[in-house]
Amino acid sequence: MTASTFAASSIDTPLVRRLIAAQFPEWSGLEVRPIEPGGWDNRTFRLGEEMTVRLPSAAHYVLQVEKEHLWLPRLAPHLPLPIPEPLAKGTPGEGFPWHWSVYRWQPGETLAVERVDDVRQVASDLTRFLRALMQADATGGPLPCDHNFHRGGPPAFYDEETRRALALLHGQLDTSAARDVWEAALAVPFEGPPVWFHGDIAWGNLLVENGRLSAVIDFGTSGIGDPACDLAIAWTFFSGEAREVFRNGMALDRGAWARGRGWALWKALIVVAGMTGAPVDEMTRQRRVVDAVLEDHRRFG
Known part of the structure; x- marks a missing residue:
């Protein structure tokens, strides 16, 4: 074979x-x-x-x-x-x-609200981890490319795919507002030195034990570049006070948050538009992510 x-x-x-x-x-x-x-x-x-x-x-x-x-x-x-x-x-x-x-073997269970004592503490612990990762020596690290599906590069790599999803979803959600979020993400390119990022900070790659965040796994999409792709969990998992703890703890500029919303929106749109073959329950969950991203853009964009 x-x-x-x-x-x-x-x-x-x-x-x-x-x-x-x-x-x-x-x-x-x-x-x-x-x-x-x-x-x-x-x-x-x-x-x-x-x-x-x-x-x-x-x-x-x-x-x-x-x-x-x-x-x-x-x-x-x-x-x-x-x-x-x-x-x-x-x-x-x-x-x-x-x-x-x-x-x-890394012990623990994947992150879920019911498995932690305080989601705000998870947000704080995660920012501490991500900031330490960003501060690690990036010399010679892997730049965005095929190995990580261009995480850490500009979200514009997925511009065509995002616009195709918006066209498919016309009339099903506020595509005008979503397009504004996407355009805002493209308008503020990353200009700093490349830093380490994980690339897929999601509940399935975060482990908890005894009610606390205990490990971060699956670095397949990691690399050095723009850390904005690691912000997507602000809308895919956190909400309310926990989201604010995460936002404040990351201490990144408005441009990074605009690009982070772009990364979260791209992934959510292609799922909701049926472009990934995801099951219906995941499409529903990602529809909520779209709503959260649009509301965040209205508040902070």
């Missing part, structure tokens, strides 16, 4: 067992079981009690493997929360065409 013909549906527990047995026989006696949900960019499996295995689900995610193995150990000492720790890098084999990873 070649990379061009490989199907993500072929990634299953028997494949992972074969890869481990062939390449890391010292772990071949450990139980392998899938983690649900297993992710979109990668499929994730538990390996014993202390490790996870992550396999890219398509060729365009493979660049993330080398990036994470190179940079995560360098970033970890500078961050106030745990991040993934690569333990081993697998090679193509057993019918799987790409490199893959073994990580140390």
Whole structure:
């Protein structure tokens, strides 16, 4: 089987067992079981009690493997929360065409309002993490490109896609207001030195334990550039006082927030417009994100 013909549906527990047995026989006696949900960019499996295995689900995610193995150990000492720790890098084999990873298991549950004691504290802890990430040495870091779908670059990369979504949604939401938000995001380009960003700060990549934020995972879209893409969680998860805690803690200028609204709006619009194949409940959730972004623009834009 070649990379061009490989199907993500072929990634299953028997494949992972074969890869481990062939390449890391010292772990071949450990139980392998899938983690649900297993992710979109990668499929994730538990390996014993202390490790996870992550396999890219398509060729365009493979660049993330080398990036994470190179940079995560360098970033970890500078961050106030745990991040993934690569333990081993697998090679193509057993019918799987790409490199893959073994990580140390990170305990915790994905972020949800009912799993935390105080959402405002989560917002504060997250800003502390993101500001530390932004202050890490960016020398030689990966610039926005195909490896992270141009996160950290200008939102204008998705201009055509956003305008297509607006056209599809005409008459279904306030596309005039949404267009104003998008134009505002394009009007204020990032002009500072590139800094580290995560690229996909979302509830599924934030872990909680004992009611507190405990770890940040999945750095596949990370890189150096404009950190505005990390602001989207202000509208996708936070609201009210927690959103204000996050806004104040990030201490970024109005231009960054305009671009951040643009990043959140782009993703929400393409989901609501049915361009991603997302289920109906996700389309409904992203419709609420659009509403939150438009209201935020009316207040602060």
